[in-house]
Amino acid sequence: MNDLTPDAAQDIPGLMREIGARARSAAAELAFASSEAKARALGAAAAAVEARADEIVAANDKDMDFGRDKGLSAAMLDRLRLDAGRIAGIVAGLRAVAAQADPVGSVMAEWDMPSGLHIRRVRTPLGVIGVIYESRPNVTADAGALCLKSGNAVILRGGSESFHSSGVLVDCLKDGLRAAGLPEDAVQLVPTRDRAAVRELLTMTGFVDVIVPRGGKGLVGLVQAEARVPVFAHLEGICHIYIDRAADPEKALRVTLNAKTRRTGICGAAECLLIHRDVADTIGQGVVRALVDAGVEVRGDAILQKIPGVVPAQEDDWGREFLDMVIAARVVDDIDDAIAHIRRYGSSHTESILTEDDAAAERFFQRLDSAILMRNASTQFADGGEFGMGAEIGIATGKLHARGPVGAEQLTSFKYLVTGDGTTRP
Amino acid sequence: MNDLTPDAAQDIPGLMREIGARARSAAAELAFASSEAKARALGAAAAAVEARADEIVAANDKDMDFGRDKGLSAAMLDRLRLDAGRIAGIVAGLRAVAAQADPVGSVMAEWDMPSGLHIRRVRTPLGVIGVIYESRPNVTADAGALCLKSGNAVILRGGSESFHSSGVLVDCLKDGLRAAGLPEDAVQLVPTRDRAAVRELLTMTGFVDVIVPRGGKGLVGLVQAEARVPVFAHLEGICHIYIDRAADPEKALRVTLNAKTRRTGICGAAECLLIHRDVADTIGQGVVRALVDAGVEVRGDAILQKIPGVVPAQEDDWGREFLDMVIAARVVDDIDDAIAHIRRYGSSHTESILTEDDAAAERFFQRLDSAILMRNASTQFADGGEFGMGAEIGIATGKLHARGPVGAEQLTSFKYLVTGDGTTRP
Incomplete structure (x- = not known):
């Protein structure tokens, strides 16, 4: 690990350019690394995380102390925390990515032309990926693994809270690279907490090909506004559930409860429930009551307010990302009304229709x-792991x-x- | 056609926003137009171009007069000119795009997950494409056809020289849209020669999803520097030919002559010849002599200057896009030296190796x-038609x-x- 202390006198642009140049040069080498070498590096990194688990926990303790001193919320502290179970999860993630097919070099399409030419379209790495994230240290391992798998160098800029935990995880990734004879500079952690480093990373178009921000709306919005480098991101996950006229009551109940309450702080959590008028008093009422019983604050329109426990929705509750045990809910006239509502208030992330009607689902x-x-x-x-990508570096709505x-293939x-x-040519 | 006269008092931002809003709304409708309707629109547009050929030639005459008054070069005037043969080419292009498979809705991949989910990845249109081009009126038809095929609305901003020709071609595309019951606003031509319209188009991120500039380095460089909308483009085509030690002499001669002299003004023309040291005196000398005999000015390094007719290359001849009967040429030590030269001076467009050695080609x-x-x-x-795409909206090096x-699929x-x-989800 480099010096951890923020230093006003430090030449941040110079430091970042040096990191960028080293990433660029590592990327050139990694671009034609064999699939075997990359898988070996990931396997060795997983073994290093296992072997250095105590060291990781000790580093994480330091971060947790820093976080408590800084007054982080309980939810933030929970995201920051690493224990034996979560470290095992990181190891499993590294192995899952190692086991996947190498996207680089795969032939996406090939064909012959009458001219006699044979044309192949073949996957190549993007180059250098910059990842800017907040407190979750597991992003370090997931992002590092996916970039390595896809032959890209990565520059990681974790939140200051996860500084020590991420440092040891990056060391483990470097252990893996070394074991496989690949350039260590393929994974680098920005060695300063100075925020000027982020501004620099966002504008280094000569050294960085894509920026992936992971975190809240504040971070992502800042990155989208200031980046000169292209960005893969989603600003918000305003996910909708639409209970169609032809919904199955039992499925509607089960899916809506899961979509709202399984975890409320993730971008795939449902934030708005739309119910077809014809089933508002039947399936709709049942689902809303179940949500209220489960402790969810349901902010409903005039119709739904008749159900006990439902509080009135305000105009700004539509299109709002609660990330909490709260859901906005309204009755729609038909599927087109639901579609219009989602087009107006959605964030192009994830929406689910509950219906047994094929035509409605198709529409x-x-x-x-x-x-x-x-x-x-x-x-x-809505998650890379659940889509079979082994892990995800983020979710993009562009x-x-x-x-x-976004898994390895899309990098x-x-x-x-x-x-x-x-x-x-004639 | 709208008013053709530049008007200083015109509200250009307001005009462009109105065009943008109409394109956005047409795109929403076009996104789920049937493949049949889109193919019918393209077929009807081709028929309209045939039927209105005289009108197109008359409009083109006006543009040619304007171009001559403006003092356009003979090459520029040639690009601007439309005659019966070129109009037949436009018709054939429209029909070729019509005949291709519809990319929209095609399933790119599908798979099942252990959770029971079935996942499909399905193509959708991008939305609204802005195309900014110079004098070639056929870009109007190619770009319009590819955008329509891929379900995108297009805003065309042709060069002021091709204003009248492009206007009639856009009218023909609108004839096609009308015949198929599709929204006419899916193809719009910016109805003013005012350059402020370009600046507006480049920054309308709410209305335009991608900008494609077609033209010289001046135009493309300006677009890349000023656009806030993502850009698909190439700044230059600095294409290299590398004659390897294991080149076949006859193929080397034939391919190099074609790559340089078939047409010198296109981005796929070869601009630099690299020759392996071991064959410099044999194959290399033969190729260079043939180039000189064909009227090409060969700007060679010290070794090649010994060949009669070769003039000394200057440092800035490497990495230069001549777009003329000129080629830079040098001897390299080996394939890695050739690769290093291309990495340093190339523009990531197109490079060709001439070799019978599979390992060299692979490297x-x-x-x-x-x-x-x-x-x-x-x-x-290096051309969309030669790649089987029916036409191309441009070539991208990003x-x-x-x-x-870039054909319909990549839109x-x-x-x-x-x-x-x-x-x-558990």
């Missing part, structure tokens, strides 16, 4: 354009390049490889 | 990261989203459609 899928659309499934599944959960670009036999 | 393909890498083929094939020739994004059966 919902076709007319909405969120990154993830679901049928009869909980929005809490439409360019990456969208939805790649491609090139065309064209072969002829002395072929000339 | 060239693996260690370089241009959008297009070729073996034993002319760089002049690594995000689109790369190489799409995707979304995840996830189906469960009341599935909840």
